[in-house]
Amino acid sequence: MGTIVERRSRAGKITYSAQISIMRAGTIAHRESKTFRDRKMATGWLEKREAELAKPGGMAAAKIGKETLEDAINKYVATSRKEMGKTKAQVLEALKTYPIAKKRCPDIKSQDIVELAEALSEGRQPQTVANYLSHLQAVFAVAKHAWGMDLDAEAMAGAAKVAKRLGLISKSASRDRRPTLAELDKLMNHFGVVSNRRPDSIPMQKIIPFAIFSTRRQDEISRLAWADLEKGRIMVRDMKHPGEKAGNDTWCDLVPEAEAIIASMPKVGKEIFPASADAMSAAFTRACKLLGIEDLHFHDLRHEGVSRLFEMNWTIPHVATVSGHRSWSSLKRYTSIRQTGDKYANWKWKEPT
Numbered sequence: 001m002g003t004i005v006e007r008r009s010r011a012g013k014i015t016y017s018a019q020i021s022i023m024r025a026g027t028i029a030h031r032e033s034k035t036f037r038d039r040k041m042a043t044g045w046l047e048k049r050e051a052e053l054a055k056p057g058g059m060a061a062a063k064i065g066k067e068t069l070e071d072a073i074n075k076y077v078a079t080s081r082k083e084m085g086k087t088k089a090q091v092l093e094a095l096k097t098y099p100i101a102k103k104r105c106p107d108i109k110s111q112d113i114v115e116l117a118e119a120l121s122e123g124r125q126p127q128t129v130a131n132y133l134s135h136l137q138a139v140f141a142v143a144k145h146a147w148g149m150d151l152d153a154e155a156m157a158g159a160a161k162v163a164k165r166l167g168l169i170s171k172s173a174s175r176d177r178r179p180t181l182a183e184l185d186k187l188m189n190h191f192g193v194v195s196n197r198r199p200d201s202i203p204m205q206k207i208i209p210f211a212i213f214s215t216r217r218q219d220e221i222s223r224l225a226w227a228d229l230e231k232g233r234i235m236v237r238d239m240k241h242p243g244e245k246a247g248n249d250t251w252c253d254l255v256p257e258a259e260a261i262i263a264s265m266p267k268v269g270k271e272i273f274p275a276s277a278d279a280m281s282a283a284f285t286r287a288c289k290l291l292g293i294e295d296l297h298f299h300d301l302r303h304e305g306v307s308r309l310f311e312m313n314w315t316i317p318h319v320a321t322v323s324g325h326r327s328w329s330s331l332k333r334y335t336s337i338r339q340t341g342d343k344y345a346n347w348k349w350k351e352p353t
Contacts (some may be wrong), residue, residue, distance in 0.1 A: 191283075264349065
């Protein structure tokens with residue numbers, strides 16, 4: 001486990017480096033070394049440290065105060081009992097590739113985090129950098145009190161303020177992109193052709209209008225189950241929530257148009273719409289690119305659906321029964337809509353094909 005390496009300086013002075021390297025499951029679990037003037041002292045230290053590390057808890061004690069940010073991230077991922085979103089997991093994994101991840105927790109200061117934000121800004125928008133720091137902040141918030149890893153939460157908060165002042169991070173801008181009926185007609189005709197060619201393809205001709213009329217997100221649509229359907233409403237499992245990723249099951253009302261689309265779907269399997277969220281998004285994105293429809297995202301269909309309800313003079317509480325918004329304040333931005341009426345009243349795709 002331990003070795004002593006004799007070293008000779010340019011001046012001819014000899015020193016002895018006592019080195020310990022412990023392997024666990026094919027990887028280095030612990031490594032440390034110390035240099036002495038004579039071999040006897042090096043041997044004595046080596047024997048003492050090997051005995052200390054061999055005691056129960058010896059390895060853990062040796063790591064106290066030496067954990068790196070990477071260790072803290074790994075601990076956070078391994079011990080978190082909340083379901084972690086795919087994006088958050090990817091961000092935390094990516095952060096481990098930056099130099100700051102190799103620094104000891106007590107050595108990380110605000111300036112190190114600001115430097116990380118500057119590095120992240122290369123090729124990323126300020127909103128994206130803000131998301132990276134937000135996920136990292138979650139690690140800082142629990143590391144010290146939960147595991148004794150000395151990450152300074154105040155240093156993290158201070159760095160976030162500085163990064164905002166420098167324009168490195170910012171809040172995501174609210175999108176107000178809405179599809180026109182002409183754009184939706186193009187998409188519906190396109191997916192009609194696709195369906196005729198490949199009957200087993202994703203039923204996007206049903207999913208697109210359903211996303212509008214139900215105001216559901218793509219991942220929610222992919223999870224809707226026949227067993228959760230009742231007259232005029234459906235249980236939306238794991239609805240998106242800022243603080244939770246799972247367990248937010250919410251009953252949402254179905255407007256007649258959305259209910260009719262569900263009724264037109266064949267009952268094959270437990271899910272109503274046989275497609276993953278990623279597949280829906282990819283099909284939608286490819287079609288928009290092919291049809292020359294710029295800057296339109298699948299999520300914009302939810303925005304369109306909520307806007308439609310307000311244009312039909314629905315109140316905020318009424319809209320929330322369909323959209324599932326828990327905070328009515330997040331719906332206030334829709335109340336300034338000036339257009340009234342249902343622009344889909346005579347839309348030829350309103351009734352399921």
